[in-house]
Amino acid sequence: MTPTPHPSTPPLFIVFNLGSGKGNAEEARRVIAEGCAAAGREHHLFVADDPSQIGKRVREALAGAQAAQGALVAAGGDGTINAVAQAALGSGCVFGVLPQGTFNYFSRTHGIPSDTAEALDVLLNAQPQAVQVGLVNERVFLVNASLGLYAKLLEDREGFKAQYGRSRWVAVAAALKTIARGDKHWDLRIGWRGEERNIRTPTLFVGNNALQLEQIGMPQAEAVEEGELAAIALKPIRARAMLWLMVRGAFGRLGEAANILSITFKSITVKPARGRPDRRVKVAADGEIQWMQMPLTFRVAPEPLWLLKPPPGSAVAEEARR
Numbered sequence: 001m002t003p004t005p006h007p008s009t010p011p012l013f014i015v016f017n018l019g020s021g022k023g024n025a026e027e028a029r030r031v032i033a034e035g036c037a038a039a040g041r042e043h044h045l046f047v048a049d050d051p052s053q054i055g056k057r058v059r060e061a062l063a064g065a066q067a068a069q070g071a072l073v074a075a076g077g078d079g080t081i082n083a084v085a086q087a088a089l090g091s092g093c094v095f096g097v098l099p100q101g102t103f104n105y106f107s108r109t110h111g112i113p114s115d116t117a118e119a120l121d122v123l124l125n126a127q128p129q130a131v132q133v134g135l136v137n138e139r140v141f142l143v144n145a146s147l148g149l150y151a152k153l154l155e156d157r158e159g160f161k162a163q164y165g166r167s168r169w170v171a172v173a174a175a176l177k178t179i180a181r182g183d184k185h186w187d188l189r190i191g192w193r194g195e196e197r198n199i200r201t202p203t204l205f206v207g208n209n210a211l212q213l214e215q216i217g218m219p220q221a222e223a224v225e226e227g228e229l230a231a232i233a234l235k236p237i238r239a240r241a242m243l244w245l246m247v248r249g250a251f252g253r254l255g256e257a258a259n260i261l262s263i264t265f266k267s268i269t270v271k272p273a274r275g276r277p278d279r280r281v282k283v284a285a286d287g288e289i290q291w292m293q294m295p296l297t298f299r300v301a302p303e304p305l306w307l308l309k310p311p312p313g314s315a316v317a318e319e320a321r322r
Helices: 027-040 051-068 078-088 105-109 116-125 147-165 168-181 210-216 221-225 237-249 315-320
Strands: 012-017 045-049 071-076 094-099 127-130 135-136 139-142 144-147 185-192 195-201 203-207 229-234 258-264 267-273 280-285 288-293 298-302 305-309
Touching: 012 027, 012 078, 012 094, 045 051, 045 147, 045 298, 071 078, 071 185, 078 094, 078 105, 078 139, 094 105, 094 116, 094 288, 105 127, 105 210, 105 237, 116 305, 135 144, 135 229, 139 147, 139 280, 147 237, 168 305, 185 203, 195 229, 210 221, 221 229, 258 267
Parallel strands: 012 045, 012 071, 071 094, 094 305
Antiparallel strands: 127 305, 135 139, 135 298, 144 203, 144 280, 185 195, 185 267, 203 229, 229 258, 267 298, 280 288
């Protein structure tokens, strides 16, 4: 669906997660208010004091954006951006991002600066462009979706952040502890392009973000930019070998490892190779954990998200990707 025709200066309906990422939330709110006032742009802020309020604020903002032919905007990290994108997809509203997270893979991939004032300038002046969305059982993911060890790692990381704060080093420490503890292996049956294959793996990771795949050294990043998703599964290995894989990924050389399985696709189905075919599993979508019922279908959404972003190759876009 193409976005509903909107004014050249549509009002902004902004879902702001005060708990996202790092930095001064009040300063970010001031920058947004002053920047919109200087541009003569109407804006409405829907503030969530804690994650439990995000869903309600998203619904309120969506209703306002649809009524006013406005833009639906996420101000937060990847989880907040995911929640707002879920509402924006197929709604007829254009989508905008004011990144406030730690890693900001989605915004960086699309050339949106991490600085709030610079991101707001993009939001106020950009034209909507179509961007690819991934779905797992109809749940949106913009960066990645996973089950197994990687999902457990993300779940443990949130516990570490609650105790020690948000930083890259806290995330690394959480990952080391999760991997050292170990996790079970999954026996999965994967179907794609008319074929099925049984695999045994500690984790299945599906990527929809070329920048993240590039940074860990996976050549499938190019396929994502050409309209596919990339699945990565690790062969069963010991904790020490898993730690070595983390090091390779940190240096952008994961794709050279011998114990990696990878495929690219438009759609795959994942089900247990044995046991109950309808078992419930924890799935992480853009860092947010939820229970889903197997079989899982990972696919490219049939329609894009209409994102307010700078033109590809522009100076601001290239700088934001770094």
